[in-house]
Amino acid sequence: MSKPRLLGKIIFAWAMFGLIMAPLSAAVGCDLNDPDRDVKRLFPESTGYKTLYVSIDQKGGAGLLREVEARLGDRFQGLYETVDVPYTMYQIFRGKELIGYIHGVNQKGRYGGIQVFLALDLEGTIRAFYFQKLTSQYAKSLRDAKFGEQFVGLNLKDFYGYNVISHQAAPGSRVAGIQNPAPEAESDFRAALRATKKNLILVDEFLLGNRHLTYLQKG
């Protein structure tokens, strides 16, 4: 058998059984698809970034998990929201100066995993919100920039008033004002709010030194 034909077979076999599955075989961690491009898009003034990998297991184990769950107002659920999930956190720099953070979390959506990314300033205030991954018939509406803009300027203090189980936000709060652009995709909308709250708590815990924890305790 000629070499090109054999090579063709090898390409085929591994294309068929390996390559074709490649897009589905990524790890469960929530990384930016293209960090260089994404960081520049979210922080145009940045000159570099540093990537940190942390997990609740590594930073405090079961005790920390209980604390995070208490702040979230919900238990971590299912097979995949576990204590050992690795969180990828990006510290953004302009020269040597730290100017912000980017962090994404996985969240169970109606038809698949949702990845919600937030770009935050040093105070933990949202300057950009977007879905990196979302499977829904109404994905177009939820991915619309206008939806994401509703989150800009909010921080963890605003989200403390949002109950992720009853899906009720404190009356008159800014979170209560976030409009669902696709009422048919209510479960994905709620998933996005839960993911945002969880995301902000994790950033507060791992990067901001629990800056917003005292606010919750006073409340």
Next chain:
Amino acid sequence: MKIYQVAYKNLLRKKVRTGLTLLGIALSAWVLVSLFGFNRGYERALNRDIDNMGFQVLVTAKGCPYEAATLMLKGGTGLRYMNDSIVVDVLKHPEVEKITPMLMAAIFDPNKGESGGISAFLGVDPATYPAMKSYLKFTQGAWFADPDATEAVLGYEAAELEQREIGDKLLIPEKNVELRVVGVLSRTGTQDDGTIFVPLRTIQKVFEQEGKLTAIGIKVKKEANITLVEQKLYDLPDVQVVSLAQVKETIMSLISTAKMMVFSIALIAILIAMLGVVNTILMSVFERFQEIGIIKSIGAMPWDVFKLIWVETIILCLLGGGLGIGFSFILSKITETLVRSLLPYTPTGSLVVISSGLGLLTMAMVLGIGIISGLYPAWRAARVRPLESIRREGE
């Protein structure tokens, strides 16, 4: 004092030189054990990967391979299909034990990622596929029972990425068809981990490919000659036949070229270590010329001197070999990571398999090298004439 103790103490007289020689031997032994371990581990891992596919021969539509790769880039277009009537033709061959038809469907999902991506689904026959892949175990649920069900079974990583558990929904993009997850497979370390399995007839219906297949997996009877079966299958019209045994052979032959090069380098490393041992012991003999002369003048026979120097060499090689084998056990994970980063394709599972038997074999080889390396210095030492050596001291 026994001869071994004398030899050992002699080695300690020049600690740095002995230490460096030991390190040279240790590195050579490490390379040797790791290479033997890789040789064994790679083939075993490749065999396991191919066995885990459950079938040895795959029949696909002619021209499909190249489009299959392009498919990922072009958004789900370009797959070639065969009529499912071919199943009957394949089953006519007496060498065929069982078969399983499959239909790969891929669709571009504009909402996947920021610029869209491909969602792939593998349509499998619930009556034959689970039996062919009996090694697949479930973390949750089980295979779909109904061949027409709008249900899905997810590989572990696919389920992890999509955060799916049994009872959850899954959407076929663009087609707006909801699938219910009925099973999540345990991790296998193979491509199955990233696969979304759907009943064949459901996929045929949803993607409007009724009566079409992209592949047929064939398990050949144990006593059958796979190459012969492959040749017979080539007689079927418009199909391409891929024998996974042949793929394995080709990969192994490609790897063997690389292995030969590495073994040659290892051989050179061993030769250098051997010369280092000869040099170290010979230097030691020359430095102790007078001492050896005195030992002989007080009654030591040439054989006694020969043994003393020979034992020194053997101790050096045994210690170095032991150290190198120890390194190979401790650093096997690092070796594996290095091998994985260097090779274009590596099967799943452990690539470097180091066993105690392998350690013993390497030790025997290092000992053999020690015995041979020690012959010349020991012979030189045994030939020292007492008077001549004492005269040299006087000079």
